[in-house]
Amino acid sequence: MAATIAVVGGDGIGPEVIDQAIRVTDAALQREGAALAWNRLPWSSAFYKKTGQIIPDDGWTTLQKHDAILFGAIGSPDVPDTVTVHGLLLPMRRKFDLYVNLRPAYLFDGVQSPLRDKPPGSIDMLVYRENTEGEYAPVGGRLYAGTPHETALQTSVFTRRGCERILRAGFEAARKRPRKKLTSITKSNAQVHTLGLWDEVYRDVAKDYPDVQSNSLLVDAAAMDFVRKPEVFDVVVASNLFGDILTDLSAIITGSVGLGASANINPERAFPSMFEPLHGSAPDIAGKGIANPLAAVLSAKLMLDHLGHAQSAAAIQSAIARVLKEAKVRTPDLGGKATTTQMGNAVIAALA
Secondary structure, eight states, X not given: OOOEEEXXXXXXXXXXXXXXXXXXXXXXXXXXXXXXXXXXXXOSHHHHHHHSOXXXXXXXXXXXXXXXXXXXXXXXXTBOTXXXXXXXIHHHHHHTTOOEEEEEEXXXXXXXXXSTTOOTTSOEEEEEEEOSSBTTOOOEEEESTTSTTOEEEEOOBOOHHHHHHHHHHHXXXXXXXXXXXXXXXXXXXXXXXXXXXXXXXXXXXXXTOTXXXXXXXXXXXXXXXXXXXXXXXXXXXXXXXXXXXXXXXXXXXTTOGGGOEXXXXXXXXXXXXXXXXSSOOOTTTTTSSOOOOHHHHHHHHHHHHHHTOHHHHHHHHHHHHHHHHHTSXXXXXXXXXXXXXXXXXXXXXXXX
């Protein structure tokens, strides 16, 4: 029986890029005689404005019945983030315990990095971002609202369990990579309690992986080195906020955020994992048909890996590499004039 995939195109360019991801995925699977069953769900800002809900009452139950979730983007200028991001995206990560946020960054042949003299493949890192707690924990509030004494509190939540499981996921990945190298990102010289715990757990976990070369790096130094010498990084493990910021940077130095894919994974498979491009809804270009769909396609590739379709996943990776190297079809973010659909067509043609 084919795996069932919940499709949430969402807002802005989300539906446009997800359509191409589905087309490419279907074409790749057809080559190996397989298929997925797609279930499109209409949840978006438009759905909220129509119904008063960003997700229906039975929405979480509906999602849980699927094998995976392919997600476009959420967010609209006329709907508060408290409704969209905090009503759908972040709760999904917590409710389904999607504690591994995996974000690869790779410099493809034919793509120009904004960094000088970086050859293809020289930037090749996997960032493991803790996805359910840390700085994005919904703990806090405001006191004395509307007065000169108004006070805002946002509390970071770090647990030994949360730190250990994301660090172990990173070490396991590093063990399987050629360089077998891991960098833990911290700021414990300033955040002595929360990141101090992170550092303690990192040192404990590292003892179980003597075959992995590991080090700890302050986040400000990491940001500098992502630009100065990104080729030194292999597997990077970071907290929710630090991982979020650093992966926007890692996407840009590999040519475009339009190439940034991500997987939100529950390794125990107790819940469906979710796959989404890094970019947001990009309302400024929504509906113009010029968004780069490759981040969504690469996210679908991560989904295929997760579902056990390694052959199709590898075929998609190779097809994208071929299209980018040939440089005949490029969306505006890569310096070209191709449309979203034309880029999807080029990848499908490369598959054939």
